[in-house]
Structures are given as structure tokens and as C-alpha cells.
Amino acid sequence: MKKEKRIRSLKERNGRYGYFFVAPFALGFILIYLSVIADSFIFSFNEVSMGQNGYELSFAGLSGYRYALFTDPDFVQDTVSLIGTLLLQSPAIIIFSLFIAVILNQNMRGQGVFRAIFFLPVIMATGVVLKADMSNAMLESMEGASGIETGAAAAAGGFDISNIQSMLEGMYINSDVVDYIVNLVNNIYSIVNYSGVQIILFISGLQGISPSVYEAANVEGASGWDSFWKITVPMISPVIMVNVIYTVIDGFTRSNNTIMTLIDNIAFNRMNYGASSAMAWLYFAVVIAIIAIIALICNRFVFYQERD
Amino acid sequence: MKKFKLKKRRLNRSLGGDICINIFLLVFGCFMALPMVYAICTSFKPADELWVYPPRFFVSNPTLKNFKDLFNILDASTVPFSRYICNTVFVSVVGTGGHVILSSMCAYALCKFKFHGRQVIFNLVVLSLMFNTTVTAIPNYIIMSKLGMIDTLWSLVIPAFGSSLGLYLMKQFMEQMVPDAILEAARIDGAGEFKIFFSIVMRLVIPAWLTLIIFSFQGLWNLADTNFIYREDLKPLNYALNQILSGGVTRVGASSAATVLMMIVPIIMFLLSQSQIVETLATSGMKD
Structure with a gap:
């Protein structure tokens, strides 16, 4: 049999460069992240105990999963309620951050300062800043109530949500909708707080839209409202999708949410590493399923400029 | 221009x-x-x-008493204050730089080259975004110790290189901002792949990687405790300040001073890179 030298197409030859570009990242990723995740998958089927070479495994089958689903009193219930909360909160975060980003993208004075201010919560929510007791107490009191009950800011505390609630109910608006709105107003601080990253992403997405498109629309007589819906939204829709996914992931993996604390607690306080790995994998599966559904829905509305 | x-x-x-x-x-x-x-x-x-x-x-x-207190406390520790700052700056700058370059290279390949397994790689990266970090603590430590990186600053820097959020963001932005036509034009003019990457692709996605710098720098600067560093003279500033904060009630003043000091640098970084982003507005190279 004659061995023929395969002729590669241009695309294939270029593809080899692709491997070259991917290699450094992929290598590090596989080494540091993937192997670790694979290990935790093995752990979830085992009993983990301390041994001579770090840890010892003894096969325990599905008992970790059984513990998570049927024995632990909180896991299932907390997961369900967390999903509910996040699905309600995410649209509000996205809409709010798009709104702010569009405003901050206009030419105006103090643009940089305003952008920095809206990014502050992200800085304030990490590291030492989070740990410093006093300001933390401050943050908590702000997160807890719609008004701030401390000292000079007491004036803001006079705002009462129940007035709005009764007003909306008086307008014969569906009580579910009213509950949703009231819930949002009550959590306004955490919504604003969690949208720092999204605002920045939206702004850099908006920077990618060429001003000439708006100019053309303007010449043709489109109003600002028109060009927002007909230009900004379609052009920025890939970023919207990124942000939707980021928001959901961020909500689910935030280290202070109920499930993450539960898993942490079971791993290191009750020393049941196997069961906590099993829980993490179940939770992981749930999150993936939700993200997949969201991504499928979003993908239908996303408009890529270069798609051919 | x-x-x-x-x-x-x-x-x-x-x-x-x-x-x-x-x-x-x-x-x-x-x-x-x-x-x-x-x-x-x-x-x-x-x-x-x-x-x-x-x-x-x-x-x-x-x-200014709180600030004086803070510096007194820091002076009293066995390791000089400047050492902590050096550690933090090293981790933040090297980590951020490596992360931005590696993840943009990878993102560029993932969205502009057709090769086998690219979808698999991308999916794995996105999936790993969602994984719980608590349960990976033990295997993580073991891998780090097998790589010999316990008690080195690389144990903080290397994981930052491979963090998946940056790759995901970069890929989405490149899909939106880098037109295929401009790459083809460059290839026809005889530019090599690296030339294309560094002088065209990176130029086009400046807003994206400046954003990435903000996120990555901010995260690394405020890095929460990890389990990989035990030597006092290798701890970043943030750990040192955390130790001070755990001093309890008597240190409230000093800790609030520490908060302000730690906050300033990310804010300055943010303002700097944001002003750059605004500048890039008119650099789009396409006329269609």
C-alpha cells in the first residue's frame, strides 16, 4: 500500500498555530485546575481520612451522595431556595448594570470618577477591606435594610417600604409582581453591590461599538430611544450573554452563600470530606444544568456581527 | 494618530x-x-x-494616630514592612501580566483558529468556573507540594495565570471586536501569527484586556488567605494586615487605617486603566 503524503489545507495549517497559542494556558489549566477537580470527583465516592502520604481513601460507593440527598437536613432545601433567589435577582442586576453602563458611557464630566464609584463595591468586598470590623458592620446594616439606621444617615431610614407595597396593591397589581418589586427594593443594596463587574463589562462592550453607526442613525432621524433598541442592544448582546452567565455563576459560587458555607462546614468542621465532595458535585451538576438552559435561551437572541 | x-x-x-x-x-x-x-x-x-x-x-x-499605630505595629514585626509590599506588588504585577497575555493568546486561538478539540477546551474552562473551591483544597495542596511550590510566591502567581474567568471574557470580546477580514488582510500582507496577535488583535481588544487587568489586579492585590505560604517573609501585605486585624478590639483604629491603605491602590489602578479605555474609542480599523 502506497503511503500518500496528506496535503493539509490552509485552514488546517493555520489550525496548528492554534494549538501553539492554546498550549501554555491549557497546560497550566490541566495541571492546576483540572487534575484537582478530577481528584475531588474520586473523593466523592470515597471516605477520606488522614494517612501517611497525606490522605487515604476507602471506597464508600454512593454513600456520600446518599448523605447529601437524604440525610442532610439542609442541602436540598437550601439549594432550591438559593436557585429561586438568584433567578429572581439576576435579571434585576443585569438590567440595572446595563442602565448604569449606558449612562456612564455618555460624554460627560466626571465620567471616570463615577465609573470608579460604581466599581467600589467590588473593591470593598474583598480582602482586608471586608474584614475590617467597623466598615463591615456598616455594610451589613446597609445590606439588611432599605434605609441606613446609623447616625447622620438617619434621614434615609425614614423611607418605609410598606407604603409602596400598599400603594401598588391599591393599584390592583398582581401580588406576585408586588412581592417581587418589594423584594428588589429591600435588596437594593446587594443588587447594586453585585453589579460592579457587570457594569464594567458592559462599558467595555459599549466602547466596541463604532460611533459612526450612531452617527448614521442620527442622520437618518433615529431618536436616542430608537438607537438604543436598534443599535446598542443588538450590538452588545454578546456582552449581555456573558453578563447573564457571569451573574448566575457569581451568585452560585459566592463564598458566603448558604450552600457554599454548608459544604465548607461539612468538609472542615465535621471532617466529612467525601460527603462534602459529593455535595459539591451535585451542586455543580445543578448549576451546570441551569447555566446550560440559560445559555440555550440566550444564544437565540445573541447577535454576532461577524457571523457568516 | x-x-x-x-x-x-x-x-x-x-x-x-x-x-x-x-x-x-x-x-x-x-x-x-x-x-x-x-x-x-x-x-x-x-x-x-x-x-x-x-x-x-x-x-x-x-x-493621624491610627496610621501611626499601624506603622508602629508593622515596625514591630520581625519582617520589614517593605518586604510585604514587595511580595504583594510582585504577585499582583506578575500574576496579572501573565494572566492577561496567556489568556488572550488562548482566547485568540479558541475563537479565530479551527482545530480539533477547541470546543472541548473552551467548555472545560467554562465548566471549571462553576466549581466549588472548598472541596478542592486538599488535592490542591498536594499538587502544589508535588510541584514544589509550597512556600514560594509562585504558588500564588501560577494559579492566577490559569484562572478561567479571564479566558472566558477575552473570548467573548474577541468574537465581538476582532473582524476576520482584518486578520486575513494582515496575512495577505505577510504578517506572521505573532505579529498579528501582538500588533493587531491585542490593539483591537484594548478595552477588554484593560478590563481584565482591573479584575485580575484587584483580585490578586486583595488575595484572601491561601494555604500555600507559611514563611513570614513571603507573605503578601494582605496576610500581614489580616494578622493585625485579628488583634481584636484594641486594633480597630489601626485596622481601619489598613483598610484605607489597601483600598487606595486598586482604585488608582482602576482610574488609570479607565482613562485609557476612553482613549481607545476611535481606533477601530474597519470600513465597511
């Missing part, structure tokens, strides 16, 4: 609208800035004002 001067006010914007927007931003901005203002005020409060109940928002007799 000479920039086309955009008109300051677009035709369809009214003065009333401008005022509304400004008022809205001011109100929300004040709301968002409150915690920071409070932290700054607290750091200037003398001891008696720190413990007033109900707490007062603004400071009435500002002092």
Missing part, C-alpha cells in the same frame, strides 16, 4: 435629560460611595470617637 474630534453634545440630547442623568448618578453615586467615605472617616477618628454609640458618620476631630 490624529483623533477625530467627536461633537460634545449629540443632537438628540436635551439639557433636561442631561440634568436628570446627572442627578440620578449623583444620588446613586453617593449611595455607593457611602461605605468608602465611612471607612475613610473612621480611619481618621481618635479612639474616643470610634466607640461612640450610636456611631457617628463623620469625624469631628481628625487625627
